[in-house]
Amino acid sequence: MNNAKLIALDWGTSSLRAYLLGEGGAILETRSSEDGILRVQNGAFVATLKQACGDWLRAHPGVSLLMAGMIGSKQGWLEAPYCPCPADVGAISRALASMQLADGRGVHIVPGLSCTGPDGVPDVMRGEETQIIGALPDRGRQLAVLPGSHCKWAWVEDGTVRDFASFMTGEIYAALTGHTILGRLMRLEAPHDDAAFARGVRYGLGAPEALLSRVFSARTLGLFEQLGADALPSYLSGLLIGSEIGGALARNPDTGTISILGSAALTQRYAQALAIAAVPAVAGPADCAAIGLWRIASAAGLAD
């Protein structure tokens, strides 16, 4: 482990993932825990960090620390103000927020990105910019889709994030199933139902502008016994994702290659939904956060 070059953390709201990176960004070791920033009490970030990788810190005293994610938010350790789009790895690396630990070690935090959407309305991401930098090549036109609670769609050109949009798909799915009449006919713990999901995607894609109406089908199809309690959760998930895809492609249909950056299960769902929309996509590399952190560290001269 003597060739360690960087300690890199993807530190989000509800989880923490730490990478010990060597020459060329090679992953030497990985740790993960549920110690997201919401779990850190009274600003005890140093203690949580040491719990996650205190042994790395002791073994590699001269190596810098680079972190991305909500750790750089107002609720995090040190605020790293949003870097406005268009932004590439150079702009991001010049906007790091930096401090020193008691032992003098440099700690650096990747800023989130902001953009100005339609009608001057701002949008933000934090953490996803690092995955995008890690996943996408420096040349060509790309669209990155990062599924999740607040799914991000980012339009990237030659390594520069030009524009992006958040979609509250995951969180709205949870609110609809947990806190509206739609959840009452559903067995939420049912396994994924591919056919029901696909039916939902098609219905959502067919009129994304009518989402507030079309979601009601997750009730009437149950009432009329056309879909059962086990199929309805997948159907509603497909309907929301179909509407999301319709809305995103309407914003900017010039996608280039589409990469999905997410967990295996969500990547699989979005790939299926995008195929139904006739815009096939590829899965991004695993550990794109680690690759992105390495690239940003390299651009900032932290990994030499």
Place this chain on the structure above:
Amino acid sequence: MNNAKLIALDWGTSSLRAYLLGEGGAILETRSSEDGILRVQNGAFVATLKQACGDWLRAHPGVSLLMAGMIGSKQGWLEAPYCPCPADVGAISRALASMQLADGRGVHIVPGLSCTGPDGVPDVMRGEETQIIGALPDRGRQLAVLPGSHCKWAWVEDGTVRDFASFMTGEIYAALTGHTILGRLMRLEAPHDDAAFARGVRYGLGAPEALLSRVFSARTLGLFEQLGADALPSYLSGLLIGSEIGGALARNPDTGTISILGSAALTQRYAQALAIAAVPAVAGPADCAAIGLWRIASAAGLAD
């Protein structure tokens, strides 16, 4: 009160409204309570009915009872199966569900309406059909908008409901403000903010297909301090209603005259939003449920 012709009830999920109607449907007396069907325990509908208007029943032994609303649902007193669209007052009056009280008095329940929407997906209403029958003239092309938890848009021609669509606007507003990150920056009890509402309507109307994305503006505009905690609830309400209007007009832009049938506060909001969409609307008559019950009773020969 000797000229009473009909005891008419609008008996919904969470409220009950009773009308004693005289010659020509004149409203002689009105009662209302929170004794919706959800409050009725162990099928004690007769007892609840007597509590609401037992004196009317005693005073007018020969007069029929006609009820509309969720009282005719599976969870109600007697199920009145949905009447399929297209449906007019004649079709509805021929599809009443009927029974007798212990004293031989006829009790009749108005069926809800069903229709087949895009891709064969069913939609339903129950109670709103009676308001529509009461509010709209028998001639001409009309669009009725009935705001609420599950807002209904009904396209009506010469007194026949041809097609309709439910929008879950009210219930989704409650889920978003109560159970997602959007509510955290809001002071929900703030008074209505006209300007913020109008801004939301314009943003929702601008791209109804991007609703899952645009709702996130109710967070970012707060984060960037462009809208305060008091303005954000009205903003989100406008955004949802704007998206609803965009989706409804996309389904069928051939509106004819638009009538809004709802409470004064909601009617005012929808009128403002529709004016922004350049499709002005008028408020329907008060007590359109009573008028509708009278018309249905007349067509069924119950009010002679």
